[in-house]
Amino acid sequence: MSHVHPTREDPVVAALSDGVGGPMGDRAAGHRWWSPLRVVLLVTAACFALGMVQKSACVDDTWSAGQQYSHMCYSDLPFLYTDRGLAERAWPYSGDEDLRARYRVMEYPVGISYWAWGTAWVAQWADHFPGLPDLDERSGQAVETLFGTEEIRSEIWWYVVVNALGLGALALLTAWFLSRTHRRRPWDAMVFAASPVLALTALVNWDLLAVVLVAAATWAWSRDRPLLTGVLIGLGTATKLYPMLLLGAVLVICLRERRIRELGHAVAGALIAWVLANLPALLTGAEQWRVFWSFNSERGADLGSLWLVLQQATGTTITPHTINLWSWGLLGLWCLGVLVLGLRAPETPRLAQLAFLVVAGFLLVNKVYSPQYVLWLLPLAALAVPRWRDQLVWQATEVVYFASVWWYLGEYLTPAGGGDAGFYWLAIVLRVAGELYLVGIVVRDVLRPRHDTVRRAEWVAPPPPRLAG
Structure with missing residues (x-):
């Protein structure tokens, strides 16, 4: 076979295949049309569609009946549509005094702000086809009343639909890049495609915008295109800050293999792409940018973080400045550890392995760990640890946390006698334990490459092609 088949390599997949005939045989011819890539894309579409169904309880009542916590269907999209001026098609970086008096500035990097603003135009055009709504009437209303008006609720429905279609396309593109990263291992992308956390968190926010760029960067690196890798990392950093950490993984590989020129190309591409992406915002509203x-910087201990557990469990308030110092210091030590690990490993670690370790460290010490942040790790985990047993252990802890955070916000976990929700602390610690488990697996694979399933596939050369006659 030209590629590694999971039913012959992964014990979990092999056991599941018994119900449909067992593992792939040596003489199996496969299917003429259903290639691994097409199957992965189909499963991605089905998984994303299930995520849309999971949000249906909130969609039906336009997020206005308080079901977003009890039904775990919360999304930032409908609320930001009115709270950040998107309902008035306001440019996110406008310095207009009247506009800024009505609406808060978008607190996201420019890539997300551009997308949120652009999809607001599309949603309004779709709702009021063939034109756009007149903004004079709504500009005179109080912001807090906009969400309940019939016209805005209709636009919110379209806004969620437009974003769901766009993010669904990005999920498919992510699966395509992951399936193409390792030529002999297209099935590794199935870890992303069939992931329960993809279905649950894809529509919470716009994180898939950065996820697809990270997946594209890993694909570009696998094709020996360091400049394109850097450009994609730069665009990802302009969308979410964490893709910048992939440059650390590139640094380790280039130092170990003395590929200084490639490192320069990647860094230059990332810097130029980031600057160009930020220019429209900087030129129109540097203060808002x-x-x-x-x-x-001013944010305190927030949802999902160990800082929140420490703060609530001790009954003390940890200042944002203190958290900033400790989190950046701990991240620096973590990155130093990844650098030493990468340089002392028996073989050069793969980009996905190093990138997963660095991003995991960033999330573990960060002051906020929102439920959708699991998407940051998902494509890197699929490439770094393409083993279903390990993935199921990790993702199970993420599913538990996903349910817990919404019940915590809905105050369903609050003890009858009052006080803090200790079960939520347990969910955070369990989530961290699951992530550290996967970190341990990656570290072991780096130190002992014989355990790395991807490395083993590279050691076994594909069979030579048959000669005609």
Whole structure:
């Protein structure tokens, strides 16, 4: 076979295949049309569609009946549509005094802000086809009343639909890149395609915008295109900050293999792409552009973080400045550890392995760990640890946390006698334990390459092609 088949390599998949005839045989011819890539894309579409169904309870009542916590169907999209001026098609980086008096500035990097603003135009055009709504009437209303008006609720429905279609396309593109990263291992992308956390978190926010760029960067690196890798990392950093950490993984590989020229190309591509992506925002509203940085700097211990557990469990308030110092210091030590690991490993670690370790460290010490942040790790985990047993252990802890965070926000976990929700602390710790489990697996594979399933596939050369006659 030209590629590694999971039923012959992964014990979990092999056991599941018994119900449909067992593992792939040596003489199996496969299917003429159903290639691994097409199957992966179909499963991705089905999984994303299930995620849309999971949000249907909130869609039916336009997120206005308080079901977003009890039914775990919360999404930031409908609320930001009115709370950030998107209902008035306001440019996110406008410095207009009247506009800024009505609406908060978007606290996201420019890539997400551009997307949110652009899809607002599309949603309004779709709802009021063939034109756009007149904004004079709504500009005179109080912001807090906009969400309940019939016209805005109709636009919110379209806004969610437009974003769901766009994010669904990005999920398919992510699966395509993952399936193409390792030529002999297209089935590794199935870890992403059939992931329960993809279905549950894909529509919570716009994180898939950065996820697809990270997947594209790993694909570009596998094709020996460091400049394109850097450009994609730069665009990803302009969308979410964490893709910048992939440059650390590139640094380790280039230092180990003395590929300084490729490192320069990757860094230059990332810097230029990031600057160009940010230019429209900087030129039209530098003050508004800086809100993302100030917001994150001034933010305290928030959902999902160990800082929140420490703060609530001890009954003390940890200042944002203290968390900033400790989180950046701990991240620096973590990255130093990844650098030493990468340089001392028996063989050069793969990009996905190093990138997973660095991003995992960032999430573990960060002051906020929102439920959709699992998407940051998902494509890297699929490439770093393409083993279903390990993936199921990790993703099970993420599913438990996903349910817990919404019940916590809905105050369903609050003890009858009052006080903090200790079960939510347990869910956070369980989630961290699941992530550390996968980190341990990656570290073991780096130190002992014989355990790395991807490395083993590279050691076994594909069979030579048959000669005609």
